[in-house]
Amino acid sequence: MNRPCDLCDGHGYRVSARGEVAYAQVCECRVACPECKGQRFVLRVEGGYEVAAPCECVTLFERVRLFNLAGVPAGYGEKTVAEFRYGRGEPALGRAKTRFGQYEKKADFDSARGVLLVGPPGVGKTHLVTALVGYTTLQRGIACRFVDFFDLTARIRETYRRDATESELGIIEPLVSVPVLAIDDLGKGRGSNYELTIIDQLITRRYNARRIVVATTNYFPEAHLKQxxxxxxxxxxxxxxxxxxxxxxxxxxxxxxxxxxxxxEGADRRQMTGARR
Known part of the structure:
Protein backbone atom coordinates (compact mmCIF):
# COMPACT_ATOMS: atom_id res chain seq x y z
CA MET A 1 0.00 0.00 0.00
CA ASN A 2 1.33 3.43 -0.96
CA ARG A 3 1.97 5.80 1.90
CA PRO A 4 -0.38 8.85 1.88
CA CYS A 5 1.14 12.13 0.77
CA ASP A 6 2.64 14.04 3.72
CA LEU A 7 1.28 17.32 2.36
CA CYS A 8 -2.38 16.40 1.82
CA ASP A 9 -2.68 13.16 3.83
CA GLY A 10 -4.11 11.44 0.79
CA HIS A 11 -6.98 13.89 0.19
CA GLY A 12 -5.51 15.20 -3.04
CA TYR A 13 -5.95 18.84 -2.01
CA ARG A 14 -4.73 21.27 0.62
CA VAL A 15 -6.60 24.15 2.25
CA SER A 16 -4.97 27.37 3.44
CA ALA A 17 -5.93 31.00 4.01
CA ARG A 18 -5.95 33.52 1.20
CA GLY A 19 -6.84 36.86 2.71
CA GLU A 20 -10.15 36.53 4.56
CA VAL A 21 -11.29 33.32 2.88
CA ALA A 22 -10.18 29.70 2.83
CA TYR A 23 -8.54 28.57 -0.40
CA ALA A 24 -8.07 25.02 -1.66
CA GLN A 25 -5.58 23.85 -4.22
CA VAL A 26 -4.86 20.48 -5.77
CA CYS A 27 -1.83 18.95 -4.07
CA GLU A 28 1.42 18.51 -5.96
CA CYS A 29 0.99 14.77 -5.64
CA ARG A 30 -2.10 14.92 -7.87
CA VAL A 31 -1.28 17.74 -10.29
CA ALA A 32 0.81 15.46 -12.48
CA CYS A 33 -1.84 12.77 -12.91
CA PRO A 34 -0.23 9.47 -14.00
CA GLU A 35 -3.22 8.66 -16.20
CA CYS A 36 -3.34 11.82 -18.31
CA LYS A 37 0.14 13.28 -17.56
CA GLY A 38 -1.46 16.59 -16.65
CA GLN A 39 -3.45 16.91 -19.89
CA ARG A 40 -6.83 16.42 -18.09
CA PHE A 41 -8.06 14.09 -20.85
CA VAL A 42 -7.32 10.54 -21.94
CA LEU A 43 -7.66 8.83 -25.31
CA ARG A 44 -10.06 5.90 -25.61
CA VAL A 45 -11.19 3.74 -28.48
CA GLU A 46 -14.95 3.87 -29.12
CA GLY A 47 -16.52 2.27 -32.18
CA GLY A 48 -13.13 1.81 -33.74
CA TYR A 49 -12.22 5.48 -33.34
CA GLU A 50 -9.85 7.09 -30.88
CA VAL A 51 -11.66 9.80 -28.93
CA ALA A 52 -10.66 12.18 -26.14
CA ALA A 53 -12.51 11.86 -22.83
CA PRO A 54 -12.14 13.80 -19.55
CA CYS A 55 -9.72 12.16 -17.13
CA GLU A 56 -11.01 11.18 -13.69
CA CYS A 57 -8.65 13.74 -12.16
CA VAL A 58 -10.88 16.50 -13.58
CA THR A 59 -13.38 15.73 -10.80
CA LEU A 60 -10.85 16.74 -8.14
CA PHE A 61 -10.05 20.02 -9.89
CA GLU A 62 -13.77 20.81 -10.21
CA ARG A 63 -14.43 20.14 -6.52
CA VAL A 64 -11.56 22.39 -5.52
CA ARG A 65 -13.01 25.09 -7.79
CA LEU A 66 -16.43 24.76 -6.13
CA PHE A 67 -14.89 25.10 -2.67
CA ASN A 68 -13.06 28.26 -3.69
CA LEU A 69 -16.31 29.78 -4.98
CA ALA A 70 -18.13 29.01 -1.71
CA GLY A 71 -16.56 31.82 0.33
CA VAL A 72 -15.69 29.89 3.50
CA PRO A 73 -13.96 32.16 6.08
CA ALA A 74 -10.21 31.64 6.39
CA GLY A 75 -10.31 30.15 9.88
CA TYR A 76 -12.91 27.52 8.97
CA GLY A 77 -11.53 25.93 5.81
CA GLU A 78 -10.70 22.58 7.38
CA LYS A 79 -13.59 22.14 9.80
CA THR A 80 -15.41 18.80 9.77
CA VAL A 81 -18.54 17.52 11.46
CA ALA A 82 -16.59 14.54 12.81
CA GLU A 83 -14.16 16.73 14.76
CA PHE A 84 -16.93 18.75 16.45
CA ARG A 85 -16.62 17.97 20.16
CA TYR A 86 -19.10 18.35 23.00
CA GLY A 87 -19.29 17.28 26.63
CA ARG A 88 -21.69 15.06 28.56
CA GLY A 89 -23.57 18.08 29.83
CA GLU A 90 -24.08 19.49 26.34
CA PRO A 91 -26.80 17.33 24.73
CA ALA A 92 -28.00 20.20 22.53
CA LEU A 93 -24.61 20.30 20.81
CA GLY A 94 -24.80 16.56 20.30
CA ARG A 95 -28.18 16.91 18.58
CA ALA A 96 -26.80 19.59 16.28
CA LYS A 97 -23.81 17.42 15.37
CA THR A 98 -26.08 14.45 14.66
CA ARG A 99 -28.28 16.54 12.36
CA PHE A 100 -25.33 17.76 10.32
CA GLY A 101 -23.92 14.25 10.20
CA GLN A 102 -27.21 13.14 8.63
CA TYR A 103 -26.70 15.62 5.80
CA GLU A 104 -23.50 13.80 4.88
CA LYS A 105 -25.47 10.58 4.40
CA LYS A 106 -27.99 12.07 1.99
CA ALA A 107 -27.79 11.06 -1.65
CA ASP A 108 -28.64 14.65 -2.60
CA PHE A 109 -30.08 17.81 -1.07
CA ASP A 110 -33.18 18.08 -3.23
CA SER A 111 -36.14 19.06 -1.03
CA ALA A 112 -34.09 18.57 2.17
CA ARG A 113 -35.16 20.68 5.15
CA GLY A 114 -32.66 23.24 6.32
CA VAL A 115 -31.51 24.09 9.82
CA LEU A 116 -31.40 27.33 11.79
CA LEU A 117 -28.77 27.04 14.54
CA VAL A 118 -29.55 29.36 17.45
CA GLY A 119 -27.23 30.04 20.35
CA PRO A 120 -24.77 32.38 22.05
CA PRO A 121 -21.36 33.11 20.55
CA GLY A 122 -18.71 30.41 20.61
CA VAL A 123 -20.80 27.21 20.81
CA GLY A 124 -19.81 25.97 17.34
CA LYS A 125 -22.59 27.14 15.04
CA THR A 126 -20.27 28.42 12.32
CA HIS A 127 -18.07 25.33 12.70
CA LEU A 128 -20.96 23.08 11.70
CA VAL A 129 -22.23 25.10 8.74
CA THR A 130 -18.74 25.58 7.28
CA ALA A 131 -18.03 21.88 7.79
CA LEU A 132 -21.13 21.14 5.71
CA VAL A 133 -20.00 23.54 2.97
CA GLY A 134 -16.54 21.97 2.89
CA TYR A 135 -17.95 18.46 2.76
CA THR A 136 -20.52 19.11 0.04
CA THR A 137 -18.04 20.87 -2.25
CA LEU A 138 -14.84 18.86 -1.73
CA GLN A 139 -16.33 15.41 -1.09
CA ARG A 140 -19.56 15.51 -3.09
CA GLY A 141 -18.96 18.08 -5.81
CA ILE A 142 -22.12 20.04 -4.93
CA ALA A 143 -22.00 23.82 -5.27
CA CYS A 144 -22.52 25.86 -2.07
CA ARG A 145 -22.27 29.46 -0.96
CA PHE A 146 -21.43 30.78 2.50
CA VAL A 147 -22.47 34.38 3.22
CA ASP A 148 -22.32 36.54 6.32
CA PHE A 149 -25.65 38.29 6.93
CA PHE A 150 -24.03 41.62 7.79
CA ASP A 151 -21.77 41.50 4.73
CA LEU A 152 -24.73 40.59 2.51
CA THR A 153 -26.81 43.55 3.65
CA ALA A 154 -23.76 45.81 3.24
CA ARG A 155 -23.24 44.59 -0.34
CA ILE A 156 -26.90 45.23 -1.15
CA ARG A 157 -26.55 48.72 0.36
CA GLU A 158 -23.54 49.42 -1.86
CA THR A 159 -25.65 48.86 -4.97
CA TYR A 160 -27.46 52.13 -4.17
CA ARG A 161 -24.31 54.09 -5.04
CA ARG A 162 -24.04 55.65 -8.48
CA ASP A 163 -20.55 54.20 -8.87
CA ALA A 164 -21.57 50.73 -7.65
CA THR A 165 -19.69 47.82 -9.21
CA GLU A 166 -22.37 45.26 -8.30
CA SER A 167 -26.11 45.07 -8.90
CA GLU A 168 -28.79 43.52 -6.71
CA LEU A 169 -29.38 40.93 -9.41
CA GLY A 170 -25.69 40.09 -9.59
CA ILE A 171 -25.58 39.54 -5.83
CA ILE A 172 -28.83 37.62 -5.37
CA GLU A 173 -29.07 35.36 -8.44
CA PRO A 174 -26.03 33.17 -7.58
CA LEU A 175 -27.45 32.75 -4.06
CA VAL A 176 -30.85 31.74 -5.42
CA SER A 177 -29.52 29.12 -7.82
CA VAL A 178 -26.82 27.43 -5.73
CA PRO A 179 -27.95 24.02 -4.34
CA VAL A 180 -26.84 24.73 -0.74
CA LEU A 181 -26.81 28.19 0.88
CA ALA A 182 -25.33 28.91 4.32
CA ILE A 183 -26.11 32.25 6.00
CA ASP A 184 -24.05 33.11 9.08
CA ASP A 185 -25.02 35.52 11.86
CA LEU A 186 -28.62 36.26 10.93
CA GLY A 187 -29.65 39.55 12.50
CA LYS A 188 -26.11 40.93 12.83
CA GLY A 189 -26.30 44.65 12.10
CA ARG A 190 -29.54 46.36 11.24
CA GLY A 191 -30.57 45.99 7.64
CA SER A 192 -33.03 48.53 6.28
CA ASN A 193 -36.54 47.42 5.36
CA TYR A 194 -35.50 47.47 1.72
CA GLU A 195 -32.43 45.28 2.30
CA LEU A 196 -34.48 42.83 4.34
CA THR A 197 -37.07 42.75 1.55
CA ILE A 198 -34.37 41.74 -0.94
CA ILE A 199 -33.16 38.96 1.38
CA ASP A 200 -36.77 37.88 1.93
CA GLN A 201 -37.12 37.54 -1.84
CA LEU A 202 -33.96 35.42 -1.88
CA ILE A 203 -35.28 33.08 0.80
CA THR A 204 -38.73 32.90 -0.79
CA ARG A 205 -37.31 31.99 -4.18
CA ARG A 206 -35.18 29.27 -2.62
CA TYR A 207 -38.23 28.00 -0.75
CA ASN A 208 -40.25 27.84 -3.97
CA ALA A 209 -37.41 26.01 -5.71
CA ARG A 210 -37.07 23.64 -2.71
CA ARG A 211 -33.41 24.49 -2.19
CA ILE A 212 -31.88 24.07 1.24
CA VAL A 213 -30.81 26.91 3.55
CA VAL A 214 -28.71 26.43 6.69
CA ALA A 215 -28.22 29.46 8.92
CA THR A 216 -26.85 30.59 12.27
CA THR A 217 -27.84 33.35 14.66
CA ASN A 218 -27.00 34.64 18.13
CA TYR A 219 -30.60 35.91 18.45
CA PHE A 220 -33.16 33.57 19.99
CA PRO A 221 -36.66 33.42 18.48
CA GLU A 222 -39.23 34.91 20.83
CA ALA A 223 -40.69 31.47 21.63
CA HIS A 224 -37.30 30.33 22.98
CA LEU A 225 -36.11 33.59 24.46
CA LYS A 226 -37.17 33.44 28.11
CA GLN A 227 -36.35 29.76 28.58
CA GLU A 265 -26.02 25.77 24.39
CA GLY A 266 -22.67 24.78 25.82
CA ALA A 267 -19.22 26.04 26.72
CA ASP A 268 -17.59 28.76 24.64
CA ARG A 269 -15.22 26.84 22.33
CA ARG A 270 -13.19 29.96 21.62
CA GLN A 271 -12.39 30.49 25.30
CA MET A 272 -11.59 26.79 25.72
CA THR A 273 -9.15 26.94 22.80
CA GLY A 274 -7.50 30.03 24.24
CA ALA A 275 -7.13 28.36 27.63
CA ARG A 276 -5.32 25.39 26.07
CA ARG A 277 -2.73 27.55 24.33
Whole structure:
Protein backbone atom coordinates (compact mmCIF):
# COMPACT_ATOMS: atom_id res chain seq x y z
CA MET A 1 0.00 0.00 0.00
CA ASN A 2 1.33 3.43 -0.96
CA ARG A 3 1.97 5.80 1.90
CA PRO A 4 -0.38 8.85 1.88
CA CYS A 5 1.14 12.13 0.77
CA ASP A 6 2.64 14.04 3.72
CA LEU A 7 1.28 17.32 2.36
CA CYS A 8 -2.38 16.40 1.82
CA ASP A 9 -2.68 13.16 3.83
CA GLY A 10 -4.11 11.44 0.79
CA HIS A 11 -6.98 13.89 0.19
CA GLY A 12 -5.51 15.20 -3.04
CA TYR A 13 -5.95 18.84 -2.01
CA ARG A 14 -4.73 21.27 0.62
CA VAL A 15 -6.60 24.15 2.25
CA SER A 16 -4.97 27.37 3.44
CA ALA A 17 -5.93 31.00 4.01
CA ARG A 18 -5.95 33.52 1.20
CA GLY A 19 -6.84 36.86 2.71
CA GLU A 20 -10.15 36.53 4.56
CA VAL A 21 -11.29 33.32 2.88
CA ALA A 22 -10.18 29.70 2.83
CA TYR A 23 -8.54 28.57 -0.40
CA ALA A 24 -8.07 25.02 -1.66
CA GLN A 25 -5.58 23.85 -4.22
CA VAL A 26 -4.86 20.48 -5.77
CA CYS A 27 -1.83 18.95 -4.07
CA GLU A 28 1.42 18.51 -5.96
CA CYS A 29 0.99 14.77 -5.64
CA ARG A 30 -2.10 14.92 -7.87
CA VAL A 31 -1.28 17.74 -10.29
CA ALA A 32 0.81 15.46 -12.48
CA CYS A 33 -1.84 12.77 -12.91
CA PRO A 34 -0.23 9.47 -14.00
CA GLU A 35 -3.22 8.66 -16.20
CA CYS A 36 -3.34 11.82 -18.31
CA LYS A 37 0.14 13.28 -17.56
CA GLY A 38 -1.46 16.59 -16.65
CA GLN A 39 -3.45 16.91 -19.89
CA ARG A 40 -6.83 16.42 -18.09
CA PHE A 41 -8.06 14.09 -20.85
CA VAL A 42 -7.32 10.54 -21.94
CA LEU A 43 -7.66 8.83 -25.31
CA ARG A 44 -10.06 5.90 -25.61
CA VAL A 45 -11.19 3.74 -28.48
CA GLU A 46 -14.95 3.87 -29.12
CA GLY A 47 -16.52 2.27 -32.18
CA GLY A 48 -13.13 1.81 -33.74
CA TYR A 49 -12.22 5.48 -33.34
CA GLU A 50 -9.85 7.09 -30.88
CA VAL A 51 -11.66 9.80 -28.93
CA ALA A 52 -10.66 12.18 -26.14
CA ALA A 53 -12.51 11.86 -22.83
CA PRO A 54 -12.14 13.80 -19.55
CA CYS A 55 -9.72 12.16 -17.13
CA GLU A 56 -11.01 11.18 -13.69
CA CYS A 57 -8.65 13.74 -12.16
CA VAL A 58 -10.88 16.50 -13.58
CA THR A 59 -13.38 15.73 -10.80
CA LEU A 60 -10.85 16.74 -8.14
CA PHE A 61 -10.05 20.02 -9.89
CA GLU A 62 -13.77 20.81 -10.21
CA ARG A 63 -14.43 20.14 -6.52
CA VAL A 64 -11.56 22.39 -5.52
CA ARG A 65 -13.01 25.09 -7.79
CA LEU A 66 -16.43 24.76 -6.13
CA PHE A 67 -14.89 25.10 -2.67
CA ASN A 68 -13.06 28.26 -3.69
CA LEU A 69 -16.31 29.78 -4.98
CA ALA A 70 -18.13 29.01 -1.71
CA GLY A 71 -16.56 31.82 0.33
CA VAL A 72 -15.69 29.89 3.50
CA PRO A 73 -13.96 32.16 6.08
CA ALA A 74 -10.21 31.64 6.39
CA GLY A 75 -10.31 30.15 9.88
CA TYR A 76 -12.91 27.52 8.97
CA GLY A 77 -11.53 25.93 5.81
CA GLU A 78 -10.70 22.58 7.38
CA LYS A 79 -13.59 22.14 9.80
CA THR A 80 -15.41 18.80 9.77
CA VAL A 81 -18.54 17.52 11.46
CA ALA A 82 -16.59 14.54 12.81
CA GLU A 83 -14.16 16.73 14.76
CA PHE A 84 -16.93 18.75 16.45
CA ARG A 85 -16.62 17.97 20.16
CA TYR A 86 -19.10 18.35 23.00
CA GLY A 87 -19.29 17.28 26.63
CA ARG A 88 -21.69 15.06 28.56
CA GLY A 89 -23.57 18.08 29.83
CA GLU A 90 -24.08 19.49 26.34
CA PRO A 91 -26.80 17.33 24.73
CA ALA A 92 -28.00 20.20 22.53
CA LEU A 93 -24.61 20.30 20.81
CA GLY A 94 -24.80 16.56 20.30
CA ARG A 95 -28.18 16.91 18.58
CA ALA A 96 -26.80 19.59 16.28
CA LYS A 97 -23.81 17.42 15.37
CA THR A 98 -26.08 14.45 14.66
CA ARG A 99 -28.28 16.54 12.36
CA PHE A 100 -25.33 17.76 10.32
CA GLY A 101 -23.92 14.25 10.20
CA GLN A 102 -27.21 13.14 8.63
CA TYR A 103 -26.70 15.62 5.80
CA GLU A 104 -23.50 13.80 4.88
CA LYS A 105 -25.47 10.58 4.40
CA LYS A 106 -27.99 12.07 1.99
CA ALA A 107 -27.79 11.06 -1.65
CA ASP A 108 -28.64 14.65 -2.60
CA PHE A 109 -30.08 17.81 -1.07
CA ASP A 110 -33.18 18.08 -3.23
CA SER A 111 -36.14 19.06 -1.03
CA ALA A 112 -34.09 18.57 2.17
CA ARG A 113 -35.16 20.68 5.15
CA GLY A 114 -32.66 23.24 6.32
CA VAL A 115 -31.51 24.09 9.82
CA LEU A 116 -31.40 27.33 11.79
CA LEU A 117 -28.77 27.04 14.54
CA VAL A 118 -29.55 29.36 17.45
CA GLY A 119 -27.23 30.04 20.35
CA PRO A 120 -24.77 32.38 22.05
CA PRO A 121 -21.36 33.11 20.55
CA GLY A 122 -18.71 30.41 20.61
CA VAL A 123 -20.80 27.21 20.81
CA GLY A 124 -19.81 25.97 17.34
CA LYS A 125 -22.59 27.14 15.04
CA THR A 126 -20.27 28.42 12.32
CA HIS A 127 -18.07 25.33 12.70
CA LEU A 128 -20.96 23.08 11.70
CA VAL A 129 -22.23 25.10 8.74
CA THR A 130 -18.74 25.58 7.28
CA ALA A 131 -18.03 21.88 7.79
CA LEU A 132 -21.13 21.14 5.71
CA VAL A 133 -20.00 23.54 2.97
CA GLY A 134 -16.54 21.97 2.89
CA TYR A 135 -17.95 18.46 2.76
CA THR A 136 -20.52 19.11 0.04
CA THR A 137 -18.04 20.87 -2.25
CA LEU A 138 -14.84 18.86 -1.73
CA GLN A 139 -16.33 15.41 -1.09
CA ARG A 140 -19.56 15.51 -3.09
CA GLY A 141 -18.96 18.08 -5.81
CA ILE A 142 -22.12 20.04 -4.93
CA ALA A 143 -22.00 23.82 -5.27
CA CYS A 144 -22.52 25.86 -2.07
CA ARG A 145 -22.27 29.46 -0.96
CA PHE A 146 -21.43 30.78 2.50
CA VAL A 147 -22.47 34.38 3.22
CA ASP A 148 -22.32 36.54 6.32
CA PHE A 149 -25.65 38.29 6.93
CA PHE A 150 -24.03 41.62 7.79
CA ASP A 151 -21.77 41.50 4.73
CA LEU A 152 -24.73 40.59 2.51
CA THR A 153 -26.81 43.55 3.65
CA ALA A 154 -23.76 45.81 3.24
CA ARG A 155 -23.24 44.59 -0.34
CA ILE A 156 -26.90 45.23 -1.15
CA ARG A 157 -26.55 48.72 0.36
CA GLU A 158 -23.54 49.42 -1.86
CA THR A 159 -25.65 48.86 -4.97
CA TYR A 160 -27.46 52.13 -4.17
CA ARG A 161 -24.31 54.09 -5.04
CA ARG A 162 -24.04 55.65 -8.48
CA ASP A 163 -20.55 54.20 -8.87
CA ALA A 164 -21.57 50.73 -7.65
CA THR A 165 -19.69 47.82 -9.21
CA GLU A 166 -22.37 45.26 -8.30
CA SER A 167 -26.11 45.07 -8.90
CA GLU A 168 -28.79 43.52 -6.71
CA LEU A 169 -29.38 40.93 -9.41
CA GLY A 170 -25.69 40.09 -9.59
CA ILE A 171 -25.58 39.54 -5.83
CA ILE A 172 -28.83 37.62 -5.37
CA GLU A 173 -29.07 35.36 -8.44
CA PRO A 174 -26.03 33.17 -7.58
CA LEU A 175 -27.45 32.75 -4.06
CA VAL A 176 -30.85 31.74 -5.42
CA SER A 177 -29.52 29.12 -7.82
CA VAL A 178 -26.82 27.43 -5.73
CA PRO A 179 -27.95 24.02 -4.34
CA VAL A 180 -26.84 24.73 -0.74
CA LEU A 181 -26.81 28.19 0.88
CA ALA A 182 -25.33 28.91 4.32
CA ILE A 183 -26.11 32.25 6.00
CA ASP A 184 -24.05 33.11 9.08
CA ASP A 185 -25.02 35.52 11.86
CA LEU A 186 -28.62 36.26 10.93
CA GLY A 187 -29.65 39.55 12.50
CA LYS A 188 -26.11 40.93 12.83
CA GLY A 189 -26.30 44.65 12.10
CA ARG A 190 -29.54 46.36 11.24
CA GLY A 191 -30.57 45.99 7.64
CA SER A 192 -33.03 48.53 6.28
CA ASN A 193 -36.54 47.42 5.36
CA TYR A 194 -35.50 47.47 1.72
CA GLU A 195 -32.43 45.28 2.30
CA LEU A 196 -34.48 42.83 4.34
CA THR A 197 -37.07 42.75 1.55
CA ILE A 198 -34.37 41.74 -0.94
CA ILE A 199 -33.16 38.96 1.38
CA ASP A 200 -36.77 37.88 1.93
CA GLN A 201 -37.12 37.54 -1.84
CA LEU A 202 -33.96 35.42 -1.88
CA ILE A 203 -35.28 33.08 0.80
CA THR A 204 -38.73 32.90 -0.79
CA ARG A 205 -37.31 31.99 -4.18
CA ARG A 206 -35.18 29.27 -2.62
CA TYR A 207 -38.23 28.00 -0.75
CA ASN A 208 -40.25 27.84 -3.97
CA ALA A 209 -37.41 26.01 -5.71
CA ARG A 210 -37.07 23.64 -2.71
CA ARG A 211 -33.41 24.49 -2.19
CA ILE A 212 -31.88 24.07 1.24
CA VAL A 213 -30.81 26.91 3.55
CA VAL A 214 -28.71 26.43 6.69
CA ALA A 215 -28.22 29.46 8.92
CA THR A 216 -26.85 30.59 12.27
CA THR A 217 -27.84 33.35 14.66
CA ASN A 218 -27.00 34.64 18.13
CA TYR A 219 -30.60 35.91 18.45
CA PHE A 220 -33.16 33.57 19.99
CA PRO A 221 -36.66 33.42 18.48
CA GLU A 222 -39.23 34.91 20.83
CA ALA A 223 -40.69 31.47 21.63
CA HIS A 224 -37.30 30.33 22.98
CA LEU A 225 -36.11 33.59 24.46
CA LYS A 226 -37.17 33.44 28.11
CA GLN A 227 -36.35 29.76 28.58
CA UNK A 228 -32.79 30.06 27.32
CA UNK A 229 -31.89 33.49 28.63
CA UNK A 230 -32.71 32.31 32.14
CA UNK A 231 -29.85 29.81 31.72
CA UNK A 232 -26.20 29.82 30.65
CA UNK A 233 -26.89 31.63 27.38
CA UNK A 234 -27.30 34.94 29.28
CA UNK A 235 -23.85 34.49 30.85
CA UNK A 236 -22.33 33.76 27.44
CA UNK A 237 -23.47 37.03 25.92
CA UNK A 238 -26.72 36.05 24.19
CA UNK A 239 -28.87 39.03 23.32
CA UNK A 240 -32.29 39.72 24.81
CA UNK A 241 -33.72 41.00 21.53
CA UNK A 242 -35.79 38.38 19.65
CA UNK A 243 -34.74 37.29 16.18
CA UNK A 244 -38.08 38.38 14.74
CA UNK A 245 -37.28 42.01 15.58
CA UNK A 246 -33.88 41.78 13.90
CA UNK A 247 -34.91 40.28 10.58
CA UNK A 248 -38.65 40.91 10.45
CA UNK A 249 -41.62 38.63 11.04
CA UNK A 250 -42.05 37.75 7.37
CA UNK A 251 -38.47 36.59 6.81
CA UNK A 252 -38.46 34.68 10.10
CA UNK A 253 -41.74 32.96 9.21
CA UNK A 254 -40.40 31.88 5.82
CA UNK A 255 -37.26 30.44 7.41
CA UNK A 256 -39.38 28.43 9.84
CA UNK A 257 -41.27 26.92 6.90
CA UNK A 258 -38.08 25.59 5.32
CA UNK A 259 -35.75 24.96 8.28
CA UNK A 260 -35.82 23.32 11.71
CA UNK A 261 -34.67 25.39 14.69
CA UNK A 262 -31.94 23.77 16.79
CA UNK A 263 -30.93 25.63 19.95
CA UNK A 264 -27.25 25.17 20.85
CA GLU A 265 -26.02 25.77 24.39
CA GLY A 266 -22.67 24.78 25.82
CA ALA A 267 -19.22 26.04 26.72
CA ASP A 268 -17.59 28.76 24.64
CA ARG A 269 -15.22 26.84 22.33
CA ARG A 270 -13.19 29.96 21.62
CA GLN A 271 -12.39 30.49 25.30
CA MET A 272 -11.59 26.79 25.72
CA THR A 273 -9.15 26.94 22.80
CA GLY A 274 -7.50 30.03 24.24
CA ALA A 275 -7.13 28.36 27.63
CA ARG A 276 -5.32 25.39 26.07
CA ARG A 277 -2.73 27.55 24.33
Missing amino acids: HLDGPARRMGATTEPLEERIGERLFSRLCEMADIIVM
